[in-house]
Every structure is written in C-alpha cells, then in structure tokens.
Amino acid sequence: MTAVHAFGRSPARHCKSCGAAVEWRVPDDGDTRQRAVCSTCDTIHYDNPLNVVGTIPVWDNKVLLCLRNIEPRFGKWTLPAGFMELGETLAEGAARETQEEAGAHIEMGSLFSVLSVMRVGQVHFFYHARLLKLDFDPGHETQKVQLFAEHEIPWDELAFRTVRETLIRHFADQASGQHGFHTIDIN
Numbered sequence: 001m002t003a004v005h006a007f008g009r010s011p012a013r014h015c016k017s018c019g020a021a022v023e024w025r026v027p028d029d030g031d032t033r034q035r036a037v038c039s040t041c042d043t044i045h046y047d048n049p050l051n052v053v054g055t056i057p058v059w060d061n062k063v064l065l066c067l068r069n070i071e072p073r074f075g076k077w078t079l080p081a082g083f084m085e086l087g088e089t090l091a092e093g094a095a096r097e098t099q100e101e102a103g104a105h106i107e108m109g110s111l112f113s114v115l116s117v118m119r120v121g122q123v124h125f126f127y128h129a130r131l132l133k134l135d136f137d138p139g140h141e142t143q144k145v146q147l148f149a150e151h152e153i154p155w156d157e158l159a160f161r162t163v164r165e166t167l168i169r170h171f172a173d174q175a176s177g178q179h180g181f182h183t184i185d186i187n
C-alpha cells in the first residue's frame, strides 16, 4: 500500500533500525492508523507532530522581528523560532532559537501562545521575552533584525500565520492591559 504523502513530510521507506524496506499498514496491536512497519525486525515507526519554539522579544512597546535569510519564506519577517532539539526544554529551545536567529540578549518570560498547525503536523510555542539591550548579532538564517511598534508591523510581509496570530494577540493584550495565555488552532 502506498503511504499518503501528508503534512509536508516524505513517508519513510526504510526501517530506521535495520534498513529493510518498510510496509505501510495498520499494525496488528490495536492501532487505528497506518504506520511504516518493518516486517524484518518488527519495528513500528511513529510519525508525530514536531515542536517549534520561539519568543516574542519586547523592548518598551516594540517587538523584535527577524528578516529571513533562508527558505521557506526568504525575505519575510518572523519572530525568532525554530525546531525544538532533543535534550532541551521548551523554554531552553525558545531561548536558543532567539540567540541563534537574532543574537539577542533576553530574559525569558512565561509561555504566551500554543498553536496547533495541523496541516504540517507541528505545534508552535511562543514565550514572552524581554530584551536586555539593543545589541544584536543575527546568525546566518537572518538578514537583519528590527524593532516594530504595532503600527509598524509589516503584516503583509510576515513569514508564517503562527507569527501573525501570536502578534495579533500580543498587541491586543498590550492594549487591554491583560496578560492572557492563548491556544490557537490553525488548519
């Protein structure tokens, strides 16, 4: 049976344990979904959503955005964020991505938004962060960083809907004086 090419991922064709070709089928253990099953060593490969972690770095009423220097969305603006790595916590990953993409010195705050992005099989987490100084050293993934007040945000030039949805709620909370926690589902 041919695996469905979904969520922007290529279906596994070979077993990660022994290298034999896998078979796509519903395992015999009561599972209800198709998995890549190795008939040589019986390993079942589970493909689950990936975590993307980032921050909303703030200075006064302005937010730091990064101009992307890589695909996808080269030349579009994003909050600093990237894939969580093994061996780190959510907050550690968010701080690391902020360091790597913006070279920003921050104090981490609380978790602000959690976004389920079902189409690509990802969950995005954004933390509040306070910039400690206006001294940036962006990495190779970023052309430049810039601070934006709400009316300066390049809404039509944002790289990702998760960034847009997070910024909308950030500025709404800022305007209302509330500090909410936001869960958002994106199809």
Ligand SMILES: [Zn+2]
Residues within 6 Å of the ligand: 015, 016, 017, 018, 019, 020, 038, 039, 040, 041, 042, 043
């Ligand atoms: Zn195998």
